[in-house]
Amino acid sequence: MSDFNADFTGEIRLDVRDSTPDWSPYELRTAPDGAPNVLVVLYDDTGLASWSPYGGRISMPTMDRLAQNGLTYTQWHTTALCSPTRSTMLTGRNHHVNRAGVIMEGTTGFPGFAGRLPAECATIGQVLQDNGYSTFWVGKNHNVPEEDIAPGGNRSMWPLQLGFDRFYGFLGGETNNWYPDLVEDNHFIDAPATPEEGYHLSKDLADQALTMIRNQQASNPSKPWYLWFCPGANHAPHHAPQEYIDKYRGMFDDGYDAYREWVLARMIDRGVLPEGTALTPFNPMPDDVANPADRVRPWSELNDDERRLFSRMAEVFAGFSEYTDAQVGRIIDYLEETGQLDNTLVFYCADNGASGEGSPDGSVNENKFFNGFPDDLAENLAMIDHLGSADTYNHYPTGWAAAFSTPFPMFKRYSQYSGGTCDPMVIHWPKGIAAKGELRHQYHHSVDIVATVLDVIGVEMPETYRGVTQRPLDGVSMRYSFDAAPDGPSEKHVQYYAMLGTRGIWKDGWKAAAVHAPLTGTGHFEDDAWELFHVAEDRAEAHDLAATHPEKLRELIDAWFAEAEANFALPLDDRSARELLTVQRPQAERPRERYVYYPGTAAVPESVAVNVRGRSFKIIADAVLEDGAQGVLFAHGSRFGGHSLFVKDGRLTYVYNFLGIPPEQTFTSEPLTPGPHTLGVEFVREGAGEHGESVGTATLYVDDRAVASGPMRAQVGKFTLCGDGLCVGWDSADPVSRQYGSAFPFTGGKLLGVGIDVSAEQYLDLELEAAAMLSRE
DSSP, X not given: OOOTTTTOOSXXXXXXXXXXXXXXXXXXXXXXXXXOEEEEEEESSOOTTSBGGGTOSBOOHHHHHHXXXXXXXXXXXXXXXXXXXXXXXXXXXXXXXXXXXXXXXXXXXXXGGSOSOOTTSOOHHHHHHTTTOEEEEEEEOOOSOGGGOSTTSOOTTSGGGGTOSEEEEEOSSOOOSSSOOEEETTEEEXXXXXXXXXXXXXXXXXXXXXXXXXXXXXXXXXXXXXXXXXXXXXXXXXXXXXXXXXXXXXXXXXHHHHHHHHHHHHHHHTTSSOTTOOOOOSSOSOTTTSOGXXXXXXGGGOOHHHHHHHHHHHHHHHHHHHHHHHHHHHHHHHXXXXXXGGGEEEEEEESSSOOOTTTTTOBSBTHHHHTTOOOOHHHHHHXXXXXXXXXXXXXXXXXXXXXXXXXXXXXXXXXXXXXXXXXEEEEEOTTTOOOOSEEEOOOEEGGGHHHHHHHXXXXXXXXXXXXXXOOOXXXXXXXXXXXXXXXXXXXXXXXXXXXXXXXXXXXXXXXXXXXXXXXXXXXXXXXOOEEEEOTTTOTTOOOOOTTTOHHHHHHHHHHHHHHHHHHTOOSOOOOOHHHHHTOOOTTSOOOOSEEXXXXXXXXXXXXXSOOOTTSOEEEEEEEEEEEEEEEEEEEEEETXXXXXXXXXXXXXXXXXXXXXXXXXXXXXXXXXXXXXXXXXXXXEEEEEOXXXXXXXXXXXXXXTEEEEEEEEEEOSSOSOSSSOOEEESSBOSSOSOTTSOSBOOOEEEEEEEEEEEOSXXXXXXHHHHHHHHHHTO
């Protein structure tokens, strides 16, 4: 048996006055003298050619300021998707090692795709927390398994359990910037204000970050801090205050074809890209391989309305980006005012290339992409003056994704090409970086950030953590590059890529890329053609050398398979977004045929709520109505996809808001009488529509009487990637129906509960059960 007090060197006697204390075994470690604060600003979905430090048209004053006094990296890469990249920046290991080979909503149960961080991969938060740092995480997470994002979910993968003292933000892949799905520390909270009161998520996140730092400095200023600041920008929905959108009025009217030519010249002029860099074609994938949803429509083929719409979508995106940069600027200003900026190591970067999830025509509801449902230009045009507001869940078309990823092929999700992986990165640290306003062309990757931070601080990743032998870091410290020549050699020598069925590898200035599109479901990976690029000379990946250098190509293909084996990157998976997002996961709440929910509870996240997608269902509410009763009985989703059963103007109404496409599918009763009632709706699925959606008949019931009936279509994909969960007695965040306002709580009576049934039982049989239950109240 170990000696519990073996490290104690004091003396213990009967009387404390005769004893000698020894605090040394119980003291916490402190950070090394002079250790810097660390601020990591991680945007979403931003290609290299978007922002002003790289020659882009989107003004980023804060990032410009940091670049002018720091270093701008031109060959910094990511995994091509958000959860995987964020996992590498959390642990310093490759994404499949972190079991994050795909986003958390698409986990598949294989070692590299299971979604749960292994104990062998301690986080930067845990290591710094154990070495005298205060640790904060603000904004997007997207590394919590989807089934754990629930009030009763397992919290082992939540930020506070991974070494962060404080967390404020959202756990899923995206959120509505006007009506966000917020978590503070270990619990869900409501947004502190509404859009009408001036709320926007980017500002709220900066407010919270400043509060955390101020409080830490007031109480423990001797401790350095680590802050991971992850805004919702630039992920869809693109939401921004109108004054920022208006700053870009007309600035993208020349179109994305012209933008590519314009920005390439500026990138070359600034030295971001070498002279002679060529543009790759807009649609580089062969037709028999390409994903049609990722096609770019040439600007010359668009009519005037389409050009006006697409330009406005880019304006909104630009305003969103700059507005968020202004919020980061508030943090930087505070650090300067308080004398902290000189010894704060700042990384300002993005997690993958520009997003192509807006389809060739753009979208006023990005959820259509995840439901495999096409966008409609007429619907988009009807909302042109509302883009960026709470009325839309908008995303620009694929043409802008390709343009903002100039000069590379493709965009987010395409891990074999730099359009998906080459991202902005500025590093600023006045105390530790002598160079000002210089470029760095060394090849690096998001997995290198943890190694860099630990190297700068003078702390090592422990060999064991909480009794578990740790996997060595996969990343290489970038610190050598701080003082290197701009074109000096890279100390990184190999990096594999694999995402959604795409794959590639970089090795000492050469790159091999498999010709395969993500989310196509085509499979047959053994038939993939491979391209070869000498990216040390051909940064754009424009010239395929596979035919002239077969030995080099074979070397890199073999290296990819070796890396894939070592990092658990197999099996390859190119199934559609809808298929991936609806995989049944055994860790989730066990599915059943009947669910009962009661009022007075928080919203139930979609991952653990009753699943009515692609099936028939019945919803029955037990209530005692008084004169003037009104409000939501049941609601799930938002105006961009969801359904709600409510009482308004004395009538029972059911609305199914199919992907936010107007008009709302509405079923309404005659006036209700006071007293006890069972109120419900039944949807009988009769088949699939043109795009796989459910089609059938909905019938509204008051007690045992059918009071309204008609055709209805329903989603087979999710209502949202996160937030806007199932509610009883109210409607959370963004309301499902435009027929009522925010929350619309049930009043004027007593709501006993709501049952949802997805079995084959008849509605009236269930109604009798509900009535019997009601009679016992």
